[in-house]
Amino acid sequence: MRRDASGFAARSWAEIDLPAIDRNVGRIKQALPARIRYVAVVKADAYGHGMPEVASRLLQAGVDCFAVANVSEAARLREVGHDGDILVLSPSLPEEHDRAVHMGLDLTLNSPDEARSLAAAAARAGRRARAHIKVDTGMGRAGIWHEKALALIRLVRESQDLEWRGFYTHFSEAESDHGFTAEQRRIFLSLLTAVPESERTRLMIHADNSAGLETFSRETPFNAVRIGLMQYGLPPAEGSFLQSLRPEPVLSFHARVVLVKRLPAGTAVSYGRTKVLERESRVAVVAVGYGDGVPTAASNRGRFLIRGRRCPVLGRVTMDQTVVDVTDVPEAAVGDVATMLGAQGADRITVAEFCAWSDCIPWEALCTLTQRVQRVYRSDRT
Numbered sequence: 001m002r003r004d005a006s007g008f009a010a011r012s013w014a015e016i017d018l019p020a021i022d023r024n025v026g027r028i029k030q031a032l033p034a035r036i037r038y039v040a041v042v043k044a045d046a047y048g049h050g051m052p053e054v055a056s057r058l059l060q061a062g063v064d065c066f067a068v069a070n071v072s073e074a075a076r077l078r079e080v081g082h083d084g085d086i087l088v089l090s091p092s093l094p095e096e097h098d099r100a101v102h103m104g105l106d107l108t109l110n111s112p113d114e115a116r117s118l119a120a121a122a123a124r125a126g127r128r129a130r131a132h133i134k135v136d137t138g139m140g141r142a143g144i145w146h147e148k149a150l151a152l153i154r155l156v157r158e159s160q161d162l163e164w165r166g167f168y169t170h171f172s173e174a175e176s177d178h179g180f181t182a183e184q185r186r187i188f189l190s191l192l193t194a195v196p197e198s199e200r201t202r203l204m205i206h207a208d209n210s211a212g213l214e215t216f217s218r219e220t221p222f223n224a225v226r227i228g229l230m231q232y233g234l235p236p237a238e239g240s241f242l243q244s245l246r247p248e249p250v251l252s253f254h255a256r257v258v259l260v261k262r263l264p265a266g267t268a269v270s271y272g273r274t275k276v277l278e279r280e281s282r283v284a285v286v287a288v289g290y291g292d293g294v295p296t297a298a299s300n301r302g303r304f305l306i307r308g309r310r311c312p313v314l315g316r317v318t319m320d321q322t323v324v325d326v327t328d329v330p331e332a333a334v335g336d337v338a339t340m341l342g343a344q345g346a347d348r349i350t351v352a353e354f355c356a357w358s359d360c361i362p363w364e365a366l367c368t369l370t371q372r373v374q375r376v377y378r379s380d381r382t
């Protein structure tokens, strides 16, 4: 049974299997040439797994450095004692630049204005600011549009206050459109020809996220990858190569049965009365709802494992409780563990299934687990 710090048994919790992180990182690293740097992406509280614990484990597992979404997330990494390289992936605001320089972060530059603001902050601090230039090669989100990129490259190269450390892009369809990905790679690499060889070899040059591994180019000049989802054990798509790495899910999600009762046929179950029982049923109330991260889209669709068997969600998922049908699980009792994600007995609810019921994508399924879900860290297999 899981207990929180005050000794109470947890009602909903996520178990984080830390040794699975070691194995996932090991397999990814093994699949890459040794010279490729592994940038571990730990934004959004390490994809809901918990930043400090997961970050230290990733370092032990041999990743080279970290990437986060913003300066506040980087500050949390510094607070827990990480003094190595941290790349901030999202565009930053001018008012964040003094702090970023002070912390020695690698910021991503997406526009000349952003570069000038960072350079000014560096001048005020009397030290050079570290920067990666991000190019938009067709994603239409962050990064400088590729046709405008040469001016930004020039600005950064010529600035006394900026240290140009990296050059990158992001693929918009690496998991589904290999042709478009190849085109993005081509546009990106063509920009590099404008950079003198001596400078280019000092840069970190990267494009690939987890899905990018499927079409990773072993040729120079790529020398780093930015890995999120795969290190948490989830392949972003059905790709043959990604699956051949046999990633192991790190997180599982559980809650307890807090009430079991019989309801007569004809009862409309749960809030909103969307499910009318066709037969007399035994139902279990599970202490988990959208306040924990089970989306209402899973209403009348999801399945929870109880005593190793799949129990259908009945009616609406509510904030704190979800009702499931345990008519066919006569031993089900108060205190039982219900599993929303992960294995129980011989069966397992995969993230892909959870996403199908919940109308979401794997990244989102992990990030939507809330603060109320206690994170429990397992250091070794039991």
Ligand SMILES: *Cc1c(COP(=O)(O)O)cnc(C)c1O
Binding pocket: 041, 043, 089, 170, 208, 209, 210, 211, 226, 227, 228, 229, 230, 236
């Ligand atoms: C989140 C993010 C990644 C990691 O992507 P995964 O699909 O989780 O591997 C890589 N690069 C950038 C720019 C990101 O924002």
